[in-house]
Amino acid sequence: MSYRVRIENTQHEFTVEDGEAVLSAALRHGLILPYSCRGGTCGTCMGKVVEGRVSYPDGRPPALSEAEEAVGQALFCQARADSDLAIEVREVRSADDIRPRKLPCRVERMDTLAHDVRRLWLRTPGNERLQFLPGQY
Known part of the structure; x- marks a missing residue:
């Protein structure tokens, strides 16, 4: 069985x-x-x-309080649809949609691509994700 999900802010x-x-x-459908x-x-x-209902197979996730859940907030990385849904969530479509952040990182590897170009392989902390779009620098 599958359910339809509509993102209210973007349709x-x-x-x-x-x-x-x-x-x-x-993500499978190309929405970020x-x-x-x-x-x-x-x-x-x-x-x-x-609109609709979600559930969590392993119980309410740690980052979602009872009060947040009571007013309809959901963690979409864990939420499973129990019906068709209408949701409100921020979509990332351009570099302007990504909030600038400073993250500590470690240089894992450095490759020489040309005499004046280097590619850096960076590792962020395990609990952080560096959001970016292709071509962004």
Whole structure:
């Protein structure tokens, strides 16, 4: 069984399969929603369920309080659709949609691509995700 999900702010629609996380389905359909840990502990993927119902197979995630859940907030990295949904969540479509952040990172590797060009392989902390779009620098 699959359900329809509509993002209210952009009117984008996609389908989510039974047992699939809403975030995973959105990414599979080429829609970029903010996320970081994908484990329910950071809260980056939080949005609002305007219509419909979601559930959490492993119980309410740590980053979602009872009060937030009571007013319709959801962590889409863990939320499974139990019906068709209408949600409100920020979509990342351009570099302007990504909030600038400073993250500590470690240089893992450096490759020489040309005499004046280097490619750096950076490792961010395990609980952080560096969001970017192709071509962004």
